[in-house]
Amino acid sequence: xxxxxxxxxxxxxxxxxxxxxxxxxxxxxxxxxxxxxxxxxxxxxxxxxxxxxxxxxxxxxxxxxxxxxxxxxxxxxxxxxxxxxxxxxxxxxxxxxxxxxxxxxxxxxxxxxxxxxxxxxxxxxxxxxxxxxxxxxxxxxxxxxxxxxxxxxxxxxxxxxxxxxxxxxxxxxxxxxxxxxxxxxxxxxxxxxxxxxxxxxxxxxxxxxxxxxxxxxxxxxxxxxxxxxxxxxxxxxxxxxxxxxxxxxxxxxxxxxxxxxxxxxxxxxxxxxxxxxxxxxxxxxxxxxxxxxxxxxxxxxxxxxxxxxxxxxxxxxxxxxxxxxxxxxxxxxxxxxxxxxxxxxxxxxxxxxxxxxxxxxxxxxxxxxxxxxxxxxxxxxxxxxxxxxxxxxxxxx
Numbered sequence: 592x593x594x595x596x597x598x599x600x601x602x603x604x605x606x607x608x609x610x611x612x613x614x615x616x617x618x619x620x621x622x623x624x625x626x627x628x629x630x631x632x633x634x635x636x637x638x639x640x641x642x643x644x645x646x647x648x649x650x651x652x653x654x655x656x657x658x659x660x661x662x663x664x665x666x667x668x669x670x671x672x673x674x675x676x677x678x679x680x681x682x683x684x685x686x687x688x689x690x691x692x693x694x695x696x697x698x699x700x701x702x703x704x705x706x707x708x709x710x711x712x713x714x715x716x717x718x719x720x721x722x723x724x725x726x727x728x729x730x731x732x733x734x735x736x737x738x739x740x741x742x743x744x745x746x747x748x749x750x751x752x753x754x755x756x757x758x759x760x761x762x763x764x765x766x767x768x769x770x771x772x773x774x775x776x777x778x779x780x781x782x783x784x785x786x787x788x789x790x791x792x793x794x795x796x797x798x799x800x801x802x803x804x805x806x807x808x809x810x811x812x813x814x815x816x817x818x819x820x821x822x823x824x825x826x827x828x829x830x831x832x833x834x835x836x837x838x839x840x841x842x843x844x845x846x847x848x849x850x851x852x853x854x855x856x857x858x859x860x861x862x863x864x865x866x867x868x869x870x871x872x873x874x875x876x877x878x879x880x881x882x883x884x885x886x887x888x889x890x891x892x893x894x895x896x897x898x899x900x901x902x903x904x905x906x907x908x909x910x911x912x913x914x915x916x917x918x919x920x921x922x923x924x925x926x927x928x929x930x931x932x933x934x935x936x937x938x939x940x941x942x943x944x945x946x947x948x949x950x951x952x953x954x955x956x957x958x959x960x961x962x963x964x965x966x967x968x969x970x971x972x973x974x975x976x977x978x979x980x981x982x983x984x985x986x987x988x
Contacts, residue, residue, distance in 0.1 A: 605673055605688045631672065692718060701729075791847065797863075800818070821903050951976060
């Protein structure tokens with residue numbers, strides 16, 4: 592299966608939603624011929640139109656020249672409807688799926704693809720939380736299956752998580768990493784564990800904020816204000832959940848929770864579930880934690896520093912603990928964890944270095960106080976955090 596990154600000519604992308612369209616644009620901008628397909632043929636046409644609009648916007652803003660925009664568009668071909676046939680991808684050197692987040696659907700697609708692609712073709716999944724081992728487990732050649740997780744919007748966000756399964760050949764993971772790096776992306780390597788790096792470590796940003804809301808400590812607007820103004824995050828948790836889509840965020844949280852055998856650290860929120868059941872999905876539905884209807888007034892936060900720091904200190908302690916535990920469980924290297932959280936979700940700084948700035952002993956004190964008050968295992972400190980405090984060592988060591 593030995594082939595260099597330079598031998599990758601044709602890139603296939605299955606799934607023409609926002610992620611698939613973005614990945615196709617990234618590959619085309621890097622000079623590859625790209626085939627974009629979807630179960631709905633009309634989705635590909637919409638994706639190509641959306642890509643043309645996005646590139647024209649870049650031209651208008653003088654980010655790229657019109658000639659380059661036209662070249663990028665010319666490299667993306669419509670592979671059409673792939674519900675019954677994936678023959679169009681036969682000559683691809685890598686096929687990246689970005690279809691619905693369903694294990695059964697992704698497995699079925701990979702089984703069909705391996706019937707038509709060549710022996711050296713990489714089958715990559717853009718899944719954000721599903722097991723890569725499970726995706727490749729029913730393929731005849733599971734060694735060619737690897738996770739290549741982009742962040743939305745793919746043309747803008749620099750991070751890509753490379754996720755080899757226990758069955759993935761080392762060469763395949765290395766080729767995938769080299770390829771995305773040649774596209775100008777920052778690649779980090781994550782273990783094939785639920786949520787990988789970013790979606791695992793980021794869970795308390797949403798989950799603990801929801802707990803604070805449910806306890807009546809502060810409303811959504813105040814929590815968002817505290818995390819933005821005092822914490823330096825670009826968006827507060829409720830603004831971000833509304834932007835992502837509450838259905839998407841709840842589904843990822845539920846998937847991580849179930850995949851970790853119902854570990855209370857990842858328990859979903861009933862509040863978020865009720866919003867999803869009500870159809871209050873956020874910006875895309877016009878209503879979520881906030882009302883996005885024309886003329887709707889956004890609630891005014893309570894801008895009290897003491898309350899804001901109480902909120903920030905609690906959420907941040909949980910985030911740092913999760914990052915430390917990811918190191919402890921060898922999800923990724925400390926350096927890759929810092930990169931992932933700053934480049935994948937735009938955190939204002941790496942969580943390990945942030946924890947060192949606050950002081951590991953202070954992070955431990957906050958967690959032990961919460962665990963004592965609530966008697967809830969969600970607040971248990973990572974064994975590595977305890978060891979670092981006991982040894983007087985930094986978290987980013």
